[in-house]
Amino acid sequence: MLSRLLxxxxxxxxxxxxxxxxxxxxxxxxVILSLATILLFTLVLFDFDFKKYAQAIRQNIxxxxxxxxxxxxxxxxxxxxxxxxxxxxxxxxxxxxxxxxVFILKPLKSKKDLFLIFALFLTSLTVxxxxxFISYYSWRKIAYDDIRNLSFFISHIRFGxxxxxxxxxxxFWLKSAELKYKTIPIxxxxxxxxxxxxxxxxSSYLALVGMLLVSLFYQIxxxxxxxxxxxxxxxxxxxxxxxxxxxxxxxxxxSRKPLQSELKVITANGNLYEHDLNSNHFINGNFVFVNIxxxxxxxxxxxxxxxxxxxxxxxxxxxxxxxxxxASKGLTKDSLGFQSLNKSDIHNIExxxxxxxxxxxxxxxxxxxxxxxxxxxxxxxxxxxQRVEYLKAGFSIFKKNWFIGVGSGDIQDExxxxxxxxxxxxxxxxxxxxxxxxxxxxxxxGLVGGIIFxxxxxxxxxxxxxxxxxxxxxxxxxxxxxxxxxxxLETQMGATFFGLFFGIFISSTHLLKSKIxxxxx
Numbered sequence: 001m002l003s004r005l006l007x008x009x010x011x012x013x014x015x016x017x018x019x020x021x022x023x024x025x026x027x028x029x030x031v032i033l034s035l036a037t038i039l040l041f042t043l044v045l046f047d048f049d050f051k052k053y054a055q056a057i058r059q060n061i062x063x064x065x066x067x068x069x070x071x072x073x074x075x076x077x078x079x080x081x082x083x084x085x086x087x088x089x090x091x092x093x094x095x096x097x098x099x100x101x102v103f104i105l106k107p108l109k110s111k112k113d114l115f116l117i118f119a120l121f122l123t124s125l126t127v128x129x130x131x132x133f134i135s136y137y138s139w140r141k142i143a144y145d146d147i148r149n150l151s152f153f154i155s156h157i158r159f160g161x162x163x164x165x166x167x168x169x170x171x172f173w174l175k176s177a178e179l180k181y182k183t184i185p186i187x188x189x190x191x192x193x194x195x196x197x198x199x200x201x202x203s204s205y206l207a208l209v210g211m212l213l214v215s216l217f218y219q220i221x222x223x224x225x226x227x228x229x230x231x232x233x234x235x236x237x238x239x240x241x242x243x244x245x246x247x248x249x250x251x252x253x254x255s256r257k258p259l260q261s262e263l264k265v266i267t268a269n270g271n272l273y274e275h276d277l278n279s280n281h282f283i284n285g286n287f288v289f290v291n292i293x294x295x296x297x298x299x300x301x302x303x304x305x306x307x308x309x310x311x312x313x314x315x316x317x318x319x320x321x322x323x324x325x326x327a328s329k330g331l332t333k334d335s336l337g338f339q340s341l342n343k344s345d346i347h348n349i350e351x352x353x354x355x356x357x358x359x360x361x362x363x364x365x366x367x368x369x370x371x372x373x374x375x376x377x378x379x380x381x382x383x384x385x386q387r388v389e390y391l392k393a394g395f396s397i398f399k400k401n402w403f404i405g406v407g408s409g410d411i412q413d414e415x416x417x418x419x420x421x422x423x424x425x426x427x428x429x430x431x432x433x434x435x436x437x438x439x440x441x442x443x444x445x446g447l448v449g450g451i452i453f454x455x456x457x458x459x460x461x462x463x464x465x466x467x468x469x470x471x472x473x474x475x476x477x478x479x480x481x482x483x484x485x486x487x488x489l490e491t492q493m494g495a496t497f498f499g500l501f502f503g504i505f506i507s508s509t510h511l512l513k514s515k516i517x518x519x520x521x
Contacts, residue, residue, distance in 0.1 A: 027128045073445065076449075125162055403447055464509065
């Protein structure tokens with residue numbers, strides 16, 4: 001045993017070092033994750049204690065279910081034809097299986113070590129998010145003009161979820177009676193909220209709302225100050241209802257055909273307007289292809305810009321940028337409407353911007369973008385409509401392979417075959433899988449594997465409620481919300497993020513039983 005050679009304290013110090021490396025690496029670097037994972041495996045193998053390991057697994061039902069799910073994953077090899085994809089898929093998901101297992105076999109021993117991992121994660125998250133923000137708004141925004149480039153090192157969506165968990169950890173720090181330096185978590189909370197607002201990651205917004213609701217329900221159940229939390233809960237529900245009603249009302253207005261009274265006949269200069277009544281394409285509630293006088297637009301355009309928009313073989317799409325941009329401002333597409341545009345508007349159109357509200361940033365811009373997705377039947381480049389196509393494909397595949405699934409090796413091939421067979425409107429680069437982690441596992445491993453996967457989370461919730469660990473519960477809520485719109489566990493970063501903190505919570509909930517200010521349980 002390695003402990004006999006180096007001593008238990010030294011082996012444990014190396015173990016904490018590996019866990020710490022994972023906490024730092026998940027925000028930006030796969031190499032660190034790989035090296036840390038290899039180090040953890042080395043410690044487990046060379047410090048092998050069969051009796052101790054067997055007892056640890058036997059006493060933890062959650063890790064037993066996780067290992068059973070791993071067995072199902074491995075056995076899907078026998079009904080997977082694409083073996084290379086199967087091996088690649090299993091390799092990317094190994095942290096999801098192995099890191100929680102290592103935590104059960106080699107758990108943390110003290111709150112000091114637990115808080116160290118949390119602190120290192122927060123430090124790395126803060127540094128990387130600051131780098132992302134500063135570099136994006138100093139040069140990457142100009143170069144790429146896509147909010148997804150806000151995250152430089154890893155997936156924009158996965159980093160956004162980490163930011164939300166960093167926010168939760170900061171609140172935990174602020175409320176903990178055992179942790180000092182309360183100014184730091186206050187600053188972190190403000191920063192993480194700011195980053196989340198500007199990131200435009202819709203799953204982060206949903207996760208934030210979901211965790212807020214769960215926190216209120218938790219406080220209503222365990223706190224003596226139930227009335228305050230009931231009032232807050234009521235306010236949130238009323239606000240959510242108002243927001244949903246407003247969005248629904250906007251969509252209903254935009255789904256109609258233009259009325260005859262909205263269609264103009266002659267411009268102020270005596271020219272006829274054009275209308276395409278076969279299109280209901282709209283932006284910001286305004287129809288795009290109505291009230292158009294092309295000759296007047298071209299004449300006015302070339303007075304202020306050298307960019308050609310009338311050549312159908314070169315830049316014809318820029319003419320449509322012009323139409324969409326003017327529609328976004330509610331203007332008629334004629335000389336008078338064009339004269340309402342300023343220099344900034346002209347520059348935006350030249351750069352390919354089709355909505356003046358794209359100059360807005362953050363949450364409100366994301367809401368406007370989602371509302372405008374329903375302007376036509378083209379799903380490409382549209383968050384919600386693409387996911388609808390993915391779910392349609394997923395349901396079709398699942399119905400044919402509902403019991404044992406298609407196997408993890410063949411899932412992408414099955415989706416590709418479906419898109420080809422149905423002549424999908426999705427472009428090749430957008431022909432992806434379900435973007436729903438739970439459904440992905442039902443498709444891959446069938447009803448049996450999917451139920452085992454859900455059982456893993458049900459047992460985890462039961463444990464965390466029993467231990468009254470709100471932090472662990474909120475982490476699961478965050479992960480489950482991400483599962484609804486993303487294949488969170490399909491990458492090394494996502495699988496390691498889950499594996500690290502899930503492993504901590506199923507092995508060290510007793511370390512989280514610290515005194516929280518103003519919360520008598």
